[in-house]
Amino acid sequence: MNTKTLYSIVLAFAAFTFLAFTFPQDQQKGEPWKIPAEYKTKVNPDKGDAESVKFGKTVYAKHCRSCHGNTGLGDGPKARNLKTHPGDFTDAQWQDSVTDGEIYYMSVIGRDEMPNYEGKIPDEEERWAVINYVRSLKK
Numbered sequence: 182m183n184t185k186t187l188y189s190i191v192l193a194f195a196a197f198t199f200l201a202f203t204f205p206q207d208q209q210k211g212e213p214w215k216i217p218a219e220y221k222t223k224v225n226p227d228k229g230d231a232e233s234v235k236f237g238k239t240v241y242a243k244h245c246r247s248c249h250g251n252t253g254l255g256d257g258p259k260a261r262n263l264k265t266h267p268g269d270f271t272d273a274q275w276q277d278s279v280t281d282g283e284i285y286y287m288s289v290i291g292r293d294e295m296p297n298y299e300g301k302i303p304d305e306e307e308r309w310a311v312i313n314y315v316r317s318l319k320k
């Protein structure tokens with residue numbers, strides 16, 4: 182192999198790597214969630230509580246922002262490495278289609294690339310706080 186060929190190969194590889202990192206692979210939207218009935222109707226004890234939303238913001242920053250993004254668009258720094266799009270919390274249509282209990286299930290139990298938070302967020306008040314914060318992101 183002469184130097185020119187080697188140079189071309191290195192250049193092609195560099196270009197490929199650059200493009201692969203600049204344009205993340207196409208993300209799929211997840212299948213509809215199958216949520217057990219006992220979760221759907223779960224009552225939010227801190228509904229409409231401003232303190233809960235404020236607390237939830239800190240929980241979100243610690244556990245959720247890396248994937249779901251600063252404003253809930255699903256564009257956090259870790260999101261680009263996921264096969265499934267994390268969803269858009271600002272989408273009014275999504276917000277209106279789910280109950281608080283369903284958000285609880287998706288946030289705390291999770292599935293596949295959405296992590297389980299039963300262990301990391303063991304406290305009920307903290308769980309409802311992050312859910313109330315997610316609710317506050319609706320546009």
Ligand code: HEC
Pocket residue numbers: 210211212240241244245246247248249259263265266267268269275284287288292293294295296298311312315
């Ligand atoms: C490692 C990245 C990651 C982190 C961290 C993460 N999520 Fe997710 N989340 C996802 C992905 C990916 C999905 C889509 C999963 C699917 O549809 O199978 C998702 C989906 C969701 C959904 C459903 C969205 C929809 O459109 O149906 C909710 C609600 C949610 N996450 C809440 C949270 C909360 C609250 C936290 C923090 C406690 C959190 N997530 C942390 C990756 C993450």
